[in-house]
Amino acid sequence: MQKVDSLVSARWVIPVEPEGTTLSHHTVAIRDGRIIDCLPTAQAEQQYQADRHQQLATHALIPGLVNAHTHNAMSLMRGLADDLPLMTWLQDHIWPAEGKHVSADFVHDGAELAMAEMLRGGTTCFSDMYFFPEVTGRLADRVGMRAVLGMIVIDMPTPYGSGPEDYLDKGLALHDAWRNHPHISTVFAPHAPYTVSPQWLERIRVLADQLDTRIHMHVHETAGEVMESVATTGQRPLERLDRLGLLNPSLIAVHMTQLNSDELDRIAETGVHVVHCPESNLKLASGFCPVHEMQHRGINVAIGTDGAASNNDLDLLGEVRTAALLAKAASGNAAALPAHRALRMATLDGARALGLDEEIGSLTPGKYADLCAIDLSGLESEPLYNPVSQLVYTSQRDKVSHVWVAGRLLLNERRLTTLDEADILARTRAWQARIAPEAPHD
Structure with a gap:
């Protein structure tokens, strides 16, 4: 088996190119921050060995x-x-x-x-x-x-x-x-x-x-x-x-x-x-x-x-x-x-x-593994006939569960991994008090 850094498996993978493509039960393989493969999950589990395997049974995986x-x-x-x-x-x-x-x-x-x-x-x-x-x-x-x-x-x-x-x-x-x-x-x-x-x-x-x-x-x-x-x-x-x-x-x-x-x-x-x-x-x-x-x-x-x-x-x-x-x-x-x-x-x-389309923007082997996983389960998202239509016309940002940049997980189950939410809120409220002291900020 080929060694990779991580595998991300999803119910749907939407690579963006070729345009209009939706892949069911597929996996993205990542090594050194880049996508090296996108293939059916059953095949990926036989072909690749990874330190981390993120399995997203109800999600669509799209480019960041x-x-x-x-x-x-x-x-x-x-x-x-x-x-x-x-x-x-x-x-x-x-x-x-x-x-x-x-x-x-x-x-x-x-x-x-x-x-x-x-x-x-x-x-x-x-x-x-x-x-x-x-x-x-x-x-x-x-x-x-x-x-x-x-x-x-x-x-x-x-x-x-x-x-x-x-x-x-x-x-x-x-x-x-x-x-x-x-x-x-x-x-x-x-x-x-x-x-x-x-x-x-x-x-x-x-x-x-x-x-x-x-x-x-x-x-x-x-x-x-x-x-x-x-x-x-x-x-x-x-x-x-x-x-x-x-x-x-x-x-x-x-x-x-x-x-x-x-x-x-x-x-x-x-x-x-x-x-x-x-x-x-x-x-x-x-x-x-x-x-x-x-x-x-x-x-x-x-x-x-x-x-x-x-x-x-x-x-x-x-x-x-x-x-x-x-x-x-x-x-x-x-x-x-x-x-x-x-x-x-x-x-x-x-x-x-931005001149970055050779590096990001689609789930294409060779590009950076900039990924976004969106949960399409729940009564607000069903029934589900077309995952792309559901993403555009139904899904909201609170359904974003995971985000990777160059294979690095920056959002994990909606928790920021490199930012302190409480500290950000405290400093934001301090600025509010300075910019508009009369505004409520409790």
Whole structure:
């Protein structure tokens, strides 16, 4: 018998590729943090000997979920300023609160809260855009999560930096610090076309080309953003980015709710990746990302939660359900985004947007063993005719029982193995008392 580190057997294994595949009574074999085989359980028990054999008789085993857009530390602002449009929310509430409270300690505690929440919801990889990314990187390394750290750039000074030159210097140092890490990587993260001047966007494009690094940016988030750009520059934001040479496969464009047919064609032609954040867009009344039209054109669309301050959770499984339902309603086509395609958006398509699809996103031999087990038993989940449909339309994150990153068990029977839940809650409540002393926090 062949020796492996661990075997994970499940009632259903959903590898994501080939698309639409569901494997009954299968086992994933793991060695040195990677998947070496996926085969029928009876065969696996004859072929492999493992130190650990996790048997999940009522579960579906899927790739770990990929949250392609987050602002992790903003978890400490969850519910701070609800029911407001984007610019009022940002300018009158969020930016002032950040100016007063953001620090390395704030980012550490907020990111730790976010990572705990994401792991308990099945997310194994996140792409983060926020200040003090070096703090988030060190924390992700300790916790064991896979992370893509945004090298933030914005025209205005913040507690993190004095201006674009300072942000870029810190970003390049961040890139150098993590460039050889197996689980942590970096992308340039200019905030948006309306907060980063053209000369700095050009500089970022040149640096991204030199470093072979992607660019992660909010683009066409609201109608107001587009109208203001036309009024001040005579161009829509995408046109400006195109003229600056930023529309290419290195661009990860987040939100993209305001698009015409020509822009959709241009996005497809240039290979831009899109991150859809349906619940944040709904809550802020920002608009609807035309997912069905994008996928019809072959555009890669991933899913992100955005930050917990505007969502108000980091529940990617819930985001998948919302994305599937919203695509049907927005397009008038009930078949617009089937369950298996929605699941792929939160796994393989997310990995592809981040440039990680050779390493994660599907249960394919050779890839890292980033896995999520979801219990499909119980009266809320039965009868069960199609496991993938059940995952997307019925399952909730409290059914996530186990999570592995590179074969390391980070959630075991819903217990976090590398994070202290009681300590996280205590520090979160202390921040609540500082940020909004009048709010209840007992």
